Amino acid sequence: xxxxxxxxxxxxxxxxxxxxxxxxxxxxxxxxxxxxxxxxxxxxxxxxxxxxxxxxxxxxxxxxxxxxxxxxxxxxxxxxxxxxxxxxxxxxxxxxxxxxxxxxxxxxxxxxxxxxxxxxxxxxxxxxxxxxxxxxxxxxxxxxxxxxxxxxxxxxxxxxxxxxxxxxxxxxxxxxxxxxxxxxxxxxxxxxxxxxxxxxxxxxxxxxxxxxxxxxxxxxxxxxxxxxxxxxxxxxxxxxxxxxxxxxxxxxxxxxxxxxxxxxxxxxxxxxxxxxxxxxxxxxxxxxxxxxxxxxxxxxxxxxxxxxxxxxxxxxxxxxxxxx
Amino acid sequence: xxxxxxxxxxxxxxxxxxxxxxxxxxxxxxxxxxxxxxxxxxxxxxxxxxxxxxxxxxxxxxxxxxxxxxxxxxxxxxxxxxxxxxxxxxxxxxxxxxxxxxxxxxxxxxxxxxxxxxxxxxxxxxxxxxxxxxxxxxxxxxxxxxxxxxxxxxxxxxxxxxxxxxxxxxxxxxxxxxxxxxxxxxxxxxxxxxxxxxxxxxxxxxxxxxxxxxxxxxxxxxxxxxxxxxxxxxxxxxxxxxxxxxxxxxxxxxxxxxxxxxxxxx
Numbered sequence: 001x002x003x004x005x006x007x008x009x010x011x012x013x014x015x016x017x018x019x020x021x022x023x024x025x026x027x028x029x030x031x032x033x034x035x036x037x038x039x040x041x042x043x044x045x046x047x048x049x050x051x052x053x054x055x056x057x058x059x060x061x062x063x064x065x066x067x068x069x070x071x072x073x074x075x076x077x078x079x080x081x082x083x084x085x086x087x088x089x090x091x092x093x094x095x096x097x098x099x100x101x102x103x104x105x106x107x108x109x110x111x112x113x114x115x116x117x118x119x120x121x122x123x124x125x126x127x128x129x130x131x132x133x134x135x136x137x138x139x140x141x142x143x144x145x146x147x148x149x150x151x152x153x154x155x156x157x158x159x160x161x162x163x164x165x166x167x168x169x170x171x172x173x174x175x176x177x178x179x180x181x182x183x184x185x186x187x188x189x190x191x192x193x194x195x196x197x198x199x200x201x202x203x204x205x206x207x208x209x210x211x212x213x214x215x216x217x218x219x220x221x222x223x224x225x226x227x228x229x230x231x232x233x234x235x236x237x238x239x240x241x242x243x244x245x246x247x248x249x250x251x252x253x254x255x256x257x258x259x260x261x262x263x264x265x266x267x268x269x270x271x272x273x274x275x276x277x278x279x280x281x282x283x284x285x286x287x288x289x290x291x292x293x294x295x296x297x298x299x300x301x302x303x304x305x306x307x308x309x310x311x312x313x314x315x316x317x318x319x320x321x322x323x324x
Numbered sequence: 325x326x327x328x329x330x331x332x333x334x335x336x337x338x339x340x341x342x343x344x345x346x347x348x349x350x351x352x353x354x355x356x357x358x359x360x361x362x363x364x365x366x367x368x369x370x371x372x373x374x375x376x377x378x379x380x381x382x383x384x385x386x387x388x389x390x391x392x393x394x395x396x397x398x399x400x401x402x403x404x405x406x407x408x409x410x411x412x413x414x415x416x417x418x419x420x421x422x423x424x425x426x427x428x429x430x431x432x433x434x435x436x437x438x439x440x441x442x443x444x445x446x447x448x449x450x451x452x453x454x455x456x457x458x459x460x461x462x463x464x465x466x467x468x469x470x471x472x473x474x475x476x477x478x479x480x481x482x483x484x485x486x487x488x489x490x491x492x493x494x495x496x497x498x499x500x501x502x503x504x505x506x507x508x509x510x511x512x513x514x515x516x517x518x519x520x521x522x523x524x525x526x527x528x529x530x531x532x533x534x535x536x537x538x539x540x541x542x543x544x545x546x547x548x549x550x551x552x553x554x555x556x557x558x559x560x561x562x563x564x565x566x567x568x569x570x571x572x573x574x575x576x577x578x579x580x581x582x583x584x585x586x587x588x589x590x
Contacts, residue, residue, distance in 0.1 A: 011490065011494070012494075016491075072466075072468075073465075076460075095452070096491065097468070097469045097488065097489065097490045097491055098490075100444070100452050100453070100456065100468040100469060100507070101456065101466075101467070101468040101469070101488070102456075103453070103456075104421060104425075104453035104454075104455075104456035104457035104460065105456050105457065105459065105460040105466070107421070107422075107453075107457070108422065108425060108457045108460040108461055109460055113420060113421075113422065113549035113550070114420075114421050114422070114453055114457070115420075115550065116421075116450075116451050116452055116453050117450055117451075117452065129553070132450070133450065133558070134448060134449055134450060134555075135335070135336070135337045135348070135447070135448055136337075136447055136450075137558070138337050138341070138557070139337075139343065139348065139555050139556065139557060139558070140555070140556055140557075140558045141346070141552055141554065141555045142552070142553045142554045143418070143550045143551060143552045143553060144550070144551045144553055145549055145550060145551075146549040146550075146551070183465040183500065183501040184465055184466075184467065184498055184499065184500045184501070185498065185499045186496055186497070186498050187497045187498060187499060188496075188497045189490075189494055189495065189496055189497070190487075190494070190495050190497065191493055191494055191495075192493050192494070192495055193493070203587060204587035204588065228582065228587075228588040229587075229588055230587070230588070236510070236511070237510075239511060240510045240511035241514075242514060246493070247493075249493075252491050252492075253489050253490070253491060253492075253493070254492075254493055255492075255493055256492065260585065260586075260587055261582065261585050261587045263582075282585055284578065284581065284582075285564070286578075288339075289339045291339065291340075291557070291560070293558075295560070295562045295564050296560055296561045296562050298562070298564040299563075299564060299565065300564060300565050300566075300567060300578070300581055301562070301564035301565070301566045301567070302566070302567050302574045302578060303566065304571055304574055305571070308571035309571045309574055309575050309578070310575075312571050312572045312574070312575030312576070313575040313578055313579060315575070316575050316576055316578075316579035317579060317588065
C-alpha cells in the first residue's frame with residue numbers, strides 16, 4: 001500500500017536540503033498510516049538525485065526525466081499521473097518557492113484539501129492534525145484536516161534529514177507530457193545584486209530591520225557600523241522599501257551569512273530571516289518586544305528601544321550619534 | 325485588458341495579546357490591507373497607467389468591515405470593487421484554500437480578466453496558496469512569487485515575462501502565457517500612498533457585494549476542510565543572556581560583549 005508520496009526539491013543540479021527532511025516527515029506519516037514511503041524526483045539528473053534520496057525508510061523512488069530544471073506545468077502533470085497510479089493517502093511537498101508554485105495546483109486538480117507550511121504533522125485514527133504558525137509566528141495552531149487523501153507542504157528545517165543508506169527500488173515513471181499544456185517557459189536564472197559588498201564574507205554584521213521605521217533613521221545604524229567596523233546588512237522589509245540594495249539582504253530569499261557576530265537591531269526574527277543567519281557564531285538581538293522570536297536564537301538579548309540603545313552604543317565606542 | 329486583483333483584509337496582532345479558545349481576542353487585533361496585496365494592487369495600477377484601456381477590478385472575500393480595506397485599492401487607482409460575502413461564509417472559522425479558490429474562481433468566471441494579481445501570501449493565515457489554486461480552478465496559467473514583471477511585454481505580446489524570486493538570492497526568468505494568475509511578492513514595486521483625492525473618490529464608489537447565490541456557488545462548497553483545534557503562543561526556547569539596565573547600561577554591557585568577542589575595539 002502506498003501511504004505517502006513525497007516530492008524532492010532541486011535546483012541547478014543540486015538537491016535542496018528540504019528533500020531529505022521530507023523523507024523523515026514522510027516516513028513518520030507512512031509509519032502512522034501503515035504503508036510505504038514513495039519519493040518522486042522530477043526533472044534534472046534524476047538518477048543521481050535518486051542515489052542521494054535512497055535513504056533508510058524509503059521504499060520506492062520514481063524518477064521522471066523531463067527537462068533540466070523545474071517547470072510547474074511538468075510537475076503538475078507528472079504528479080497527477082503518479083497520484084493516479086499510486087493513490088497515496090498523503091502527498092508531502094516542500095513549502096519552498098517551487099512548492100508554492102505547483103502544490104496548490106496539484107491539490108486542486110486531485111481535489112484534495114491542501115494545508116501549507118506545516119511545522120508538525122500527526123496522524124492517528126484516520127485524522128491528520130497539522131501544526132502551523134499564524135500572524136507572523138506569533139501563535140501556533142493545530143487543525144484537524146477533514147477526510148483524506150491529503151496534500152501538505154512542510155516548512156524546511158523542521159524535520160531532521162533522513163540518514164543511512166536505503167535499499168529502495170528505483171524505477172523510471174514514464175509521463176507522456178502534453179506539451180500544449182506547458183504554457184510557462186523557464187528561460188534562465190540570475191543571481192541578484194552583486195554590488196560592492198559581499199555580506200557573506202563579513203565577520204561582524206550589524207543588521208537592521210523594520211524597527212528602524214524610517215529611511216532617514218538608517219543613518220543611526222550606519223554610524224554604528226562605522227564606529228564598530230561592522231558591515232551593514234538588513235532584513236527583507238528594508239530592501240523591499242528600497243532603503244538598502246538587495247545584496248545587503250539576509251534571509252531565505254537573500255544571502256546566507258555566517259559571521260562571528262550578528263547584531264540584529266529591530267529585527268523580529270521571522271522564520272525566513274532566521275534561515276539566513278542562524279549559522280552566526282554569536283547572535284545578539286536588540287528589540288522592544290520581549291516575545292520577538294529573534295530572542296529564541298539569540299545568545300545575548302537587549303529588550304529595549306533601538307533609538308535609545310544604539311546612540312548609547314555609538315558613544316560607548318567613542319562616536320558621536322547622529323540626531324535622528 | 326482587464327486585471328483582477330485579489331485583496332484581503334488581515335488582522336494584525338499587538339505585541340501583547342490574549343487568546344480565547346482558538347482565536348486571539350478581538351481587542352488585540354487591528355485590521356489592515358494584506359502587505360503582499362498592497363504590492364499586487366500597485367502592480368495592477370502601474371499596468372493600467374502604462375497601457376490604454378486597462379481596467380483594474382479589486383475583489384475581496386470579507387465582511388462589511390473589509391470595505392474599508394477594499395476602498396484602499398479604489399483610492400490607489402482600482403476602477404471597481406467586488407466584495408464576496410454570505411452568512412454561510414461567516415459561519416466558517418478558517419476558510420481553506422479550496423474555498424477561497426472556489427469563491428474567487430466564480431468572480432473570475434464572471435469578470436473574465438486577462439490577468440489576476442494576488443499577493444504571495446496573507447500575513448494572518450500564511451497559506452501562500454490561493455493564487456495558484458485559483459489559477460488551476462479557472463484553467464489559467466500562473467506564476468508564484470513574482471518579483472518583477474515586464475509591463476510593456478504583457479500589454480503588447482499577451483505574454484507575462486517575469487522573474488520569480490527563489491531562495492538564496494537567485495531569480496528565475498520565466499514567460500507565462502495569458503490568461504494568468506500572478507502571485508506577487510513584496511518588493512516588486514513601491515506601493516503608493518492613497519492621495520486624499522483618491523480616498524475621497526473611493527468613499528463615494530459603490531462596492532458590488534456578491535452572495536453565494538449571485539456567484540452560483542453552493543453553501544456546501546464553502547464548508548472548510550480545516551477544523552482549528554488549538555491556538556497558543558509558541559513556547560519560548562530562549563537561552564539568551566539578557567543585558568539589563570537602562571539604555572546606557574545596556575549599551576555599555578553590549579560594548580563589553582562586542583569587545584570580548586574580538587570583533588570591535590583594540
